Amino acid sequence: DTGVTQSPTHLIKTRGQQVTLRCSPISGHKSVSWYQQVLGQGPQFIFQYYEKEERGRGNFPDRFSARQFPNYSSELNVNALLLGDSALYLCASSFKAGGLRSADTQYFGPGTRLTVL
Amino acid sequence: AQKVTQAQTEISVVEKEDVTLDCVYETRDTTYYLFWYKQPPSGELVFLIRRNSFDEQNEISGRYSWNFQKSTSSFNFTITASQVVDSAVYFCALSEEGAQKLVFGQGTRLTINP
Secondary structure: OOOOEEEOOEEEEOOOOOEEEEEEOOOOOOEEEEEEEOOOOOOEEEEEEEOOEEEEEOOOOOOEEEEEOOOOOEEEEEOOOOHHHOEEEEEEEEOOOOEOOEOOOOEEOOOEEEEEO | OOEEEOOOOEEEEEOOOOEEEOOEEEOOOOOEEEEEEEEOOOOOOEEEEEEEOOOOOOEEEOOEEEEEEHHHOEEEEEEOOOOHHHOEEEEEEEEEOOOOOOEEOOOEEEEEEO
């Protein structure tokens, strides 16, 4: 079975530019979550989407946005890049988004390493 | 608010030694979920185990074992007879009931020396 895939693997941008990161979930999974991992720290939650709707948002500025497509793949967009946006961006998929007395296990992709110069 | 603390930033041991990674969590919920992930140098987070708060049974999987204690809000991870391939950063994470996110600790960098 194919796991979570992300593209591109690496990306170099300059301050002020915009970037789009892509993620394809595990086949059959309907939920995608995005995390930012700055060097030396644990991942920080950015967004979760389930059935094309936003189900959760972390403490990130409006420069960060995302969407999910009918095939459950997802894009993360970051506008007006800052040096501090340099990080590993991780996508995770789960069967659903969790609910009462449940929390689906999230499986992570290899990440996209973004460098902002 | 939920929080996960991994007080050990780095651990270095010699191969075949046993090593325990500590994880302490904070949550106001009575139903929550705990996870351990492994992050090798390649960067991908690899799922290791999930534990529900209403199931306090400890678990063993090969050389890996997990000790969940609600009384001390801890979910520790032990590797028995460590191997060089166990070298990685290990993260403990918490998810509250109905929440849509994982809250991660800072991670513990484990180095197994031959």
